[in-house]
Amino acid sequence: MxxxxxxxxxxxxxxxxxxxxxxxxxxxxxxxxxxxxxxxxxxxxxxxxxxxxxxxxxxxxxxxxxxxxxxxxxxxxxxxxxxxxxxxxxxxxxxxxxxxxxxxxxxxxxxxxxxxxxxxxxxxDCGLAPGMADVLGAHLARQFDSVGELTIRVGGLPQNPEPPLNYQLVFSVGGLINEYKEKCKVLRNGEITLVDPMEEVENLEFDGIGKLEAFTTSGGAAWLPEIFRGKINKLDYKTIRYPGHAIIFNSILKLGLADENEIAPGITPRKVLEGQIMKNLSGNDEDLVLVRVTATGIVGGNAETRNLDIIDRYDRKNKITAMMRTTAYPTSIIAQMIVDGRITERGVKTPEMCVPGDALIEEMAKREIITRSY
The missing domain is CATH 3.40.50.720 (NAD(P)-binding Rossmann-like Domain)
Structure with a gap:
């Protein structure tokens, strides 16, 4: 050894x-x-x-x-x-x-x-969201003299969706349910506010992907609300899915099928639901990951909107999913940057506090995770 x-x-x-x-x-x-x-x-x-x-x-x-x-x-x-x-x-x-x-x-x-x-x-918190997407959010916000709104949209999706949920499990089922159940931390009028998950559904599109929806989920904003409290009027994180997902899954939750009270010894509705999701939505279809970070504010006295987009797809050659690439590669990159002295802070931080966004974008591009700025 x-x-x-x-x-x-x-x-x-x-x-x-x-x-x-x-x-x-x-x-x-x-x-x-x-x-x-x-x-x-x-x-x-x-x-x-x-x-x-x-x-x-x-x-x-x-x-x-x-x-x-x-x-x-x-x-x-x-x-x-x-x-x-x-x-x-x-x-x-x-x-x-x-x-x-x-x-x-x-x-x-x-x-x-x-x-x-x-x-x-x-x-x-070095993964995708929390993680890389929040580093991009902080990086974009810091390009402005003042920011009125910062939004982060992220989703892991099957390339060939099957109705009605049009979804396949690409990470922990427990984590998925938590995102869909727990309150979501946002900034409203510059103050930290908790809002309900799976609400505020909006429509969006990505080139080559088509129409999508996004809705509030917990955890993805990481510590951006604390960092930008009083500095950004509106900040939120939403999860991207194919259209119709939110209304179906929200109905499942409102029926109590993710409740954690025992209905029999050792059995809860949530355990049953998680088991059924793993059984029926753990397909091995090739996946894709979408990221869109948008900031609106003032630069040099002018109102501007700037965006960062990522569309990443399954790596067929190495059999590595897009979710693995966009979660694990940034973590590896950040660890290497620390060891190499490219990040010099000490203590306990989160990535959006100290990881240089331009360097992360450059390193991801070497791995063919391309960030489009417009």
Whole structure:
């Protein structure tokens, strides 16, 4: 076992894509991957020829691997993020994760002084949204002298949708339900406000994709409302779907089919719903990811509207989904930027606080994730 620049925790879809990008960028000897699933470790080792370790999350051997790393990347369910960030700080290693839970990120941000004393940077929320899309939002907003409105629209969709939901599961079913159920943090009149999910449905179009809809969902705005409170009048995040999705899924939720009260020992409507979604919407159709960030405000005394669009599609050659590419690659890029000294902050931050948007756009373009500005 040799020292590695990066230790990646998780050999699932996102961990595989992080590992792939690191190998493409720096070679197979730059990382080791840890996972409790031996089959996942073996598959990754056979695919990329990298070092893997079949270890449970509680195994003390993980501590040694972290101590020998410059940076730790966690691609596990968000319940693991805080404990591994604490281990990274104790070991003097930088840290990135895919985030996805505001309460956990708040607990991570509370360790800012600990990370600063350890001379490391810890960045939760490095995925797609929260993550890359919010970095683009902050990047766009900072181009203006003043911003009246900032909107972020993101969606992961099947390229060949099947009615009536026109959707296929591209990440955690629990995360999907949370996004659709929990209150959404926005800015209204410059103040942080909570609004209902799956409301404020709007129509939009992307070239080559056609008509779509977007509606409020939780979590995607990350910490932009806190950063721009009192500075931007209106800021919100919405999820993109094919038309008609919102009204159908909202009806499912209003029937109580995502409630968490037991209807029989160990059985809740939500567990049943999640099981049915996984059973019926976990197709393997080629996917695409859409991102649109729009800012309206004043530049040099003139009113302007500026947009950033991304349309990313399934990578057939490497069998990597668009959701994996747009979630894991930015995480890998950010971790590499920290290790290389291109991001110099220390402490616990979120990406939209300190990741340079122009550099992220440039690095994504090297991976054929193209950001169109207009």
């Amino acid at each position: 040799t020292q590695k620049t990066f230790t990646v925790l998780g050999a699932g879809m996102m961990g595989r894509a992080v590992a792939f990008d690191l190998v493409q960028s720096r070679g197979k000897d730059c990382l080791a991957v840890i996972d409790a699933n031996k089959a996942a470790c073996d598959s990754l080792e056979n695919w990329l020829g990298i070092e893997t370790h079949n270890l449970d999350a509680k195994d003390p051997a993980i501590d040694e691997l972290i101590r020998d790393s410059a940076a730790v990347i966690v691609a596990l369910p968000y319940g693991f993020n805080l404990q591994f960030m604490k281990k990274a700080i104790a070991a003097g290693a930088h840290f990135c994760d895919l985030g996805g839970n505001d309460d956990i990120v708040s607990s991570q941000l509370a360790l800012d002084s600990d990370a600063e004393k350890a001379d490391v940077l810890c960045l939760p």
